[in-house]
Each structure stands twice: as C-alpha cells, then as structure tokens.
Amino acid sequence: MPTHNLTTTDELAAELGDPSLGVIDASWHLPNTGRFGAAEFRQAHIPGAVFFDIDRIADVESGLPHMLPKSGTLAKEMGALGLGDGMRFVIYDALGLFAAARVWWTLRAYGVTEVRILEGGLAKWKHEGRPLESGDAHPKPRVFTPRLDESFIASLDEVRAALADGSAQVVDARPADRFRGDAPEPREGLRSGHMPGSLNLPFVDIVEHGRLKSPEALKETFAAHKIDLMKPIITTCGSGVSAAILALAVEEAGGKVEGLYDGSWAEWGGREDCPVATGPA
Incomplete structure (x- = not known):
C-alpha cells in the first residue's frame, strides 16, 4: 500500500x-x-x-x-x-x-x-x-x-556519542562482507571493517525486485538483525546512498530516524582517529 x-x-x-x-x-x-x-x-x-x-x-x-x-x-x-x-x-x-x-x-x-x-x-x-x-x-x-532541518543529519561527533552512550543505534547498510572487513572497500584509501558498536543491515535485505519490502516484512528483517524499531536509529553506509534507503525503510516500518551520517564510511574509514572493528556486529 x-x-x-x-x-x-x-x-x-x-x-x-x-x-x-x-x-x-x-x-x-x-x-x-x-x-x-x-x-x-x-x-x-x-x-x-x-x-x-x-x-x-x-x-x-x-x-x-x-x-x-x-x-x-x-x-x-x-x-x-x-x-x-x-x-x-x-x-x-x-x-x-x-x-x-x-x-x-x-x-x-x-x-x-x-x-x-x-x-x-x-x-x-x-x-x-x-x-x-x-x-x-x-x-x-x-x-x-x-x-x-539539521535533525536529518548526524555528524561525526553525534555518531561517536551514540556509539559511546547507546542513545541511538548506529545501523550500517553496507554489504555484510564489507561490514565484517572480509571484503575491500570500493574506494581507495579506506580501511575495512565497521564502527565498534554499530549494527549491520545490508540494504539488499530490505529491497526486493527493485522495491522496498512491505512494512511487515521490514519489521521482521529489522528484528532478525537485532535492531529495535522502538529506539532511535542513525543510518550509515559507504557514502550516504544506501543509508538513505535504510532511513526510508525505518520510516516505513514505523521507526524513528535520528539522522543519516552523511560522511558514512567514506569519512570514518579514512580517518585514523576513528576506531575500526572487524568480524560480525
């Protein structure tokens, strides 16, 4: 609908x-x-x-x-x-x-x-x-x-704070192998892995046949990836494109987007002052 x-x-x-x-x-x-x-x-x-x-x-x-x-x-x-x-x-x-x-x-x-x-x-x-x-x-x-409207954007500092105090779930829409650090990033100069404390929901898991899954199917997918739609969510990805698909999915499933991390992994993965973890979430 x-x-x-x-x-x-x-x-x-x-x-x-x-x-x-x-x-x-x-x-x-x-x-x-x-x-x-x-x-x-x-x-x-x-x-x-x-x-x-x-x-x-x-x-x-x-x-x-x-x-x-x-x-x-x-x-x-x-x-x-x-x-x-x-x-x-x-x-x-x-x-x-x-x-x-x-x-x-x-x-x-x-x-x-x-x-x-x-x-x-x-x-x-x-x-x-x-x-x-x-x-x-x-x-x-x-x-x-x-x-x-600044509330649509999550800054690097806001992402760091959310990861530190758990005030929002930071959810990464990149493919699972890139999140785990098993596959290289498509952009040169970026480390492989993810933000410590972030969760992974690959955008391919919320899209089928070029369309967003139904709200009910989305709710099941979020739950399967241990993401609580009752708590605020910051979306991130490689460069801010699939993070927007994830933001759309959160809204369609009835959740609250606290902001999209615009710099995403292109920023975090290229900065030595940003810690990187590998393996599953």
Missing part, C-alpha cells in the same frame, strides 16, 4: 503533465559499474523528468563523495532544473530503488514535504510499456527556497 513516501506508476502516469509536479531522475551507479546516470537519462527518461546529479549537486569542497549540498548550491541547481517552491516531487532511478532515496532524503532535509519515490523506478515503468523521452531536458527556471 503506497504511503506518503512512495507512489505507484499508475499514480504517476495520471499526474504527468501537471505543472505543479516535478519528476526527478536520480539515477546513480557505483564507480566500478561503468554506468553513468546522465548518459542513460539522455537515452531514455520518463516524460518531463529532469536529471539530478548527486555527484555534482553536492558539497564538492568537502573532499567526500556526494555530500549534502549547501543551501546556495541546492537553491541554484533546483531552480535551474525547474523545481521550485510549492511543487510536489516524484523521484525515480534506473535501478528501482537506489539513489532515488538519497535525493528524497536531501529534499526532505531541506524542508520539502511533498516528495515521493516511484515504486519500482524506471525499470518498472519500462516493463509496463509506458512512454519515454530522450535527449536533454529544457525546464523553465523556478525559485527554490531551501530550509535546512
């Missing part, structure tokens, strides 16, 4: 062409896949969509990958994409559910309330034989006013 965070292909098809609706293609692929969201967008996208590049619309001065953009950057880029105040947004990606969650989280962190993720993404849209466009988007510029 769709929630305020999710929408269906039928619902989107019925709304297409509404000037108050902004459709956003957030497709992004891991560096080792050889796939590029912008190029694929030009080949085929949902009619009227614009492309949101999480690597470019980011705090590029941070030295970390696709960090939350600063207010001025987001205002400029959203406006140029024709995404403005008073609009509602639907976000999708090529993989069904991956980077769409990151843009969903970004917009919510900046005060947008009317933002939903397309269940099944572009893959489902294509499978159903729905219309597509190609080429670049040419949106009419609008004004977007960002209003940052």
Whole structure:
C-alpha cells in the first residue's frame, strides 16, 4: 500500500503533465559499474523528468563523495532544473530503488514535504510499456527556497556519542562482507571493517525486485538483525546512498530516524582517529 513516501506508476502516469509536479531522475551507479546516470537519462527518461546529479549537486569542497549540498548550491541547481517552491516531487532511478532515496532524503532535509519515490523506478515503468523521452531536458527556471532541518543529519561527533552512550543505534547498510572487513572497500584509501558498536543491515535485505519490502516484512528483517524499531536509529553506509534507503525503510516500518551520517564510511574509514572493528556486529 503506497504511503506518503512512495507512489505507484499508475499514480504517476495520471499526474504527468501537471505543472505543479516535478519528476526527478536520480539515477546513480557505483564507480566500478561503468554506468553513468546522465548518459542513460539522455537515452531514455520518463516524460518531463529532469536529471539530478548527486555527484555534482553536492558539497564538492568537502573532499567526500556526494555530500549534502549547501543551501546556495541546492537553491541554484533546483531552480535551474525547474523545481521550485510549492511543487510536489516524484523521484525515480534506473535501478528501482537506489539513489532515488538519497535525493528524497536531501529534499526532505531541506524542508520539502511533498516528495515521493516511484515504486519500482524506471525499470518498472519500462516493463509496463509506458512512454519515454530522450535527449536533454529544457525546464523553465523556478525559485527554490531551501530550509535546512539539521535533525536529518548526524555528524561525526553525534555518531561517536551514540556509539559511546547507546542513545541511538548506529545501523550500517553496507554489504555484510564489507561490514565484517572480509571484503575491500570500493574506494581507495579506506580501511575495512565497521564502527565498534554499530549494527549491520545490508540494504539488499530490505529491497526486493527493485522495491522496498512491505512494512511487515521490514519489521521482521529489522528484528532478525537485532535492531529495535522502538529506539532511535542513525543510518550509515559507504557514502550516504544506501543509508538513505535504510532511513526510508525505518520510516516505513514505523521507526524513528535520528539522522543519516552523511560522511558514512567514506569519512570514518579514512580517518585514523576513528576506531575500526572487524568480524560480525
């Protein structure tokens, strides 16, 4: 059953062409896949969509990958994409559910309330034989006013404090072999392992067929990974993308997200002053 965070292909098809609706293609692929969201967008996208590049619309001065953009950057880029105040947004990606969650989280962190993720993404849209466009988007510029809500972001110090005093569960969405330290990180210069005291819920365990599992199935999955939905949760991952999928899953299952650790393992695993553990949680 769709929630305020999710929408269906039928619902989107019925709304297409509404000037108050902004459709956003957030497709992004891991560096080792050889796939590029912008190029694929030009080949085929949902009619009227614009492309949101999480690597470019980011705090590029941070030295970390696709960090939350600063207010001025987001205002400029959203406006140029024709995404403005008073609009509602639907976000999708090529993989069904991956980077769409990151843009969903970004917009919510900046005060947008009317933002939903397309269940099944572009893959489902294509499978159903729905219309597509190609080429670049040419949106009419609008004004977007960002209003940052700091509660969506967990800083390095807040993560350290939560791990030390247990005030929130720090849950890592990376694959289990990377969490245990059995597999190398895809980014150079990062140690292998996890934050001591953190828990692991690989994002592949909460997604099936390119869609988030049902709320009941999510509750069972959280319980199986010893995560208490009645207690606050900080989400983390490799670089803040699958941590947003995990944040979505926590909300859909009825839990409370205390914040997403934006630096994630790209920051923690690259700092000598951050301890690293290996093995299971």
